[in-house]
Amino acid sequence: MTLFSKIINGEIPSYKIAESDKFYAFLDVFPLREGHTLVVPKTEVDNLFDLGDEYLSELLVFAKPVAKAIEKAFRCNRCGISVIGLEVPHAHVHLIPINSSNDLNFTQPKPKASDDDLKKVQEKILSQLK
Numbered sequence: 674m675t676l677f678s679k680i681i682n683g684e685i686p687s688y689k690i691a692e693s694d695k696f697y698a699f700l701d702v703f704p705l706r707e708g709h710t711l712v713v714p715k716t717e718v719d720n721l722f723d724l725g726d727e728y729l730s731e732l733l734v735f736a737k738p739v740a741k742a743i744e745k746a747f748r749c750n751r752c753g754i755s756v757i758g759l760e761v762p763h764a765h766v767h768l769i770p771i772n773s774s775n776d777l778n779f780t781q782p783k784p785k786a787s788d789d790d791l792k793k794v795q796e797k798i799l800s801q802l803k
Contacts, residue, residue: 688791705777719758753769
């Protein structure tokens, strides 16, 4: 079982942003930028592009209102999306408020956010999620 499956199952605590029967969105505890959110399919697949076509398209549709809420909650030009998939062998996308392409540079340090900061970020995004 992957780390993300344990988070989805509630075995590891997370800062949930949204959930459906197929997907789970939660804050990255090692964010590149404030508001960095992960969107994960509940099905365990290592490579995002191994998901079926319909499931893959549904993931983007699920992520859209989360991305729009991030854009409203933080000062940014847009919500960027990135697929790296090397850290955890469970397909996922990163939603990150960005002002430049460097804001999506995963070689930058990613310090662990405090619980207080993560709760504030969670509240900001949830307040914008309709």
